[in-house]
Amino acid sequence: MVTPFQDAAGSTPLDADEAAALVPTHVTTQADLNAWEQHNILQGREWAQRPTQTKRELLDEGFIRELHRRMFCDTWKWAGKFRSTDKNIGIGWEHIAVQLRNLLDNTRYQRDHTECSPHDLAIRFHHRLVWIHPFPNGNGRVSRLMADLLAARLGRDAFSWGGGADLELVSKVRDEYLQALRRADAGSFESLVAFARS
Numbered sequence: 001m002v003t004p005f006q007d008a009a010g011s012t013p014l015d016a017d018e019a020a021a022l023v024p025t026h027v028t029t030q031a032d033l034n035a036w037e038q039h040n041i042l043q044g045r046e047w048a049q050r051p052t053q054t055k056r057e058l059l060d061e062g063f064i065r066e067l068h069r070r071m072f073c074d075t076w077k078w079a080g081k082f083r084s085t086d087k088n089i090g091i092g093w094e095h096i097a098v099q100l101r102n103l104l105d106n107t108r109y110q111r112d113h114t115e116c117s118p119h120d121l122a123i124r125f126h127h128r129l130v131w132i133h134p135f136p137n138g139n140g141r142v143s144r145l146m147a148d149l150l151a152a153r154l155g156r157d158a159f160s161w162g163g164g165a166d167l168e169l170v171s172k173v174r175d176e177y178l179q180a181l182r183r184a185d186a187g188s189f190e191s192l193v194a195f196a197r198s
Contacts, residue, residue, distance in 0.1 A: 015085055018136045021077035034168060037075050041141060044071030048149055058149055059104045059111070059125075061097075068135055068142045076137070083136045090133025099132045111154070118154035122147040123193050127184045140167065147196070159196040 027033050047053060047070045056063055069080025082096050091099055107125050110116050126147035133139045144167075148158035165173040180191040 014137055018076075018078060018085075023073075023075055023077060033075075034166075037072065037138075040074045041071045041145075043074070044068075045145060048145065054153075058146070058153055059108045061100055061104065064100070064129075064134075064142065064146065067145065068138060071142060071145070072138050078136055079138075080135075082134050085136075087133060087136075090131065090139070096132060096134045100129075100134055103128050103132065107150075111150075118151055118156045119159075119197070120189070120193065121154070122150040122156075122159075123189060123196055125150055126196075127181065127189070127192060130181060131185065160198060162195055162198055 022033075024036055027036055044067055048067055053063075065080045065082075072079035083090075083093050086093055103125070107121065110121055126143045129143040129146060130139055135142065144159070144161055151158055161167065162173040162177055165171065167174050167177050177195055180195040183189075184192045
């Protein structure tokens with residue numbers, strides 16, 4: 001199968017099986033895909049902000065999987081399912097469940113037992129979730145939304161993530177975001193915190 005979609009620099013490429021799992025049949029270009037995904041992502045955001053969901057434990061594997069499913073279910077058949085192949089980013093796929101459980105346990109502990117700043121906690125959670133890269137695609141988007149939801153649960157405003165720019169499009173703002181993630185990979189979170197608040 002040949003896919004017509006071009007990956008943005010720094011994004012996770014889909015393998016042939018993942019690309020073949022596209023739900024809408026009318027999507028033929030990257031622009032079509034971006035527009036379709038954006039509509040689906042808004043549905044996921046609305047679901048996560050419903051009163052019934054705000055009572056659920058946010059830092060839970062089931063919540064993250066369901067959020068990803070809701071954000072991409074009208075786009076990809078694999079929405080909400082962990083990846084089963086290695087990518088150009090992220091840990092080995094066979095370690096996803098354990099690393100995600102560790103992240104969730106550690107973040108819950110920090111939330112409940114430390115004096116960590118809510119925004120710092122949310123940014124560090126976002127970074128680690130991107131680093132794990134549990135899904136075939138959409139990891140940055142679900143991680144940013146999870147950070148916003150966590151900040152809100154802790155009584156803080158959502159992040160602006162580079163002034164609300166579309167971080168899926170190749171741009172200077174996307175490059176700044178990717179550079180900030182790389183600095184965080186090396187243990188320096190200042191750039192990522194500044195970007196998220198810009």
